[in-house]
Amino acid sequence: MSSDDGVAGRWDGVDVHFGEAGGRLTYGSYLRLAELLDQQRLESDPPAHDELLFITIHQVYELWFKQVLHELTASRDAMLSGELWLAEHLLRRVHTIERTLTQQVDILETMTPQDFGEFRHRLSPASGFQSVQFREIEFLSGAKDPSFVRRFRGLTEVEKERLGRRLEEPTLWDAFLVVLEKAGFGTDTEDSIRDALRKVAGDRSHYAAVWELAEVLLQHDELAAAWRARHVVMVERMIGTKPGTGGSSGAGYLRSRLDLRYYPLLWDLRTTL
Numbered sequence: 001m002s003s004d005d006g007v008a009g010r011w012d013g014v015d016v017h018f019g020e021a022g023g024r025l026t027y028g029s030y031l032r033l034a035e036l037l038d039q040q041r042l043e044s045d046p047p048a049h050d051e052l053l054f055i056t057i058h059q060v061y062e063l064w065f066k067q068v069l070h071e072l073t074a075s076r077d078a079m080l081s082g083e084l085w086l087a088e089h090l091l092r093r094v095h096t097i098e099r100t101l102t103q104q105v106d107i108l109e110t111m112t113p114q115d116f117g118e119f120r121h122r123l124s125p126a127s128g129f130q131s132v133q134f135r136e137i138e139f140l141s142g143a144k145d146p147s148f149v150r151r152f153r154g155l156t157e158v159e160k161e162r163l164g165r166r167l168e169e170p171t172l173w174d175a176f177l178v179v180l181e182k183a184g185f186g187t188d189t190e191d192s193i194r195d196a197l198r199k200v201a202g203d204r205s206h207y208a209a210v211w212e213l214a215e216v217l218l219q220h221d222e223l224a225a226a227w228r229a230r231h232v233v234m235v236e237r238m239i240g241t242k243p244g245t246g247g248s249s250g251a252g253y254l255r256s257r258l259d260l261r262y263y264p265l266l267w268d269l270r271t272t273l
């Protein structure tokens, strides 16, 4: 038997090939590929060539949003339980996903406005505005805004429940305040938090883990801002100043969201350093 004939070894007296031990799990069954690859259904008829790209990009975004929520939730919980190294580790993973999400815009921008125009009229009133996981990430990060839940059209009960839960539970910022408290700082007023941040920044060898956490939170905030900026420029390239399919003014609405920051006190701190 040569080593490259595909036989991994013998099991119960029978030659077993790579990936066939027991003959149960396969690549496709493990990853549910039959289901996954059957979820790209075009609205255009006859099919517009670029609509598959448009659907694929959005589905990939939602898969990564799911992963980001998984990591941010665990990072928040790690801060609450005092495992600061784990909270930092998971946030660093989130950063790399967020960079990938912004870079994905390059792929969508290979679509021209004319080609988008072939199926755009079919999409209304659907819009990215209705992405529940996107809003969950904002809420969990610290930007809770119940008015988004009221403005959502066509939410399922399950989605309403998920957003409601995110509005109730502690945010990453709430968890960071618990970290500051455990480090001996008061956090009752905004001024006391500002004071705590200045002390942490001024004695990094003593507060190393807390300072690093503040930095990875700020990085998460910066990467979210970078996505918003990239998205609005892509929108201007695709539809100019047309109103959005979701019913907003379009680029004007998106520009009004560019100043959103999850952790304004971490940004203000810079001015005092």
Ligand code: HEM
Pocket (backbone or CB within 6 Å): 057, 058, 061, 062, 108, 116, 126, 127, 128, 129, 130, 131, 134, 231, 234, 235, 238, 239, 243, 244, 245, 246, 247, 248, 249, 250, 251, 253, 254, 257
């Ligand atoms: C051709 C590409 C795209 C165009 C022209 C576009 C356009 C728009 C417009 C006009 C809005 C404002 C809401 C409305 O429709 O009235 C919006 C919101 C949004 N879009 Fe897109 N979009 C594009 C691609 C994407 C992609 C790939 C994603 C990734 C998930 C995305 C996610 C979002 C989100 C999350 C919002 C809500 C933003 C907020 O409320 O701050 N969009 N988009």
Ligand SMILES: N[C@@H](CC(=O)c1ccccc1NC=O)C(=O)O
Pocket (backbone or CB within 6 Å): 058, 120, 123, 126, 127, 128, 129, 239, 243, 244, 245, 246
């Ligand atoms: N709002 C976009 C359409 C769009 O991009 C879209 C439509 C349906 C589902 C997701 C979308 N992506 C982001 O808004 C537009 O006005 O052209």
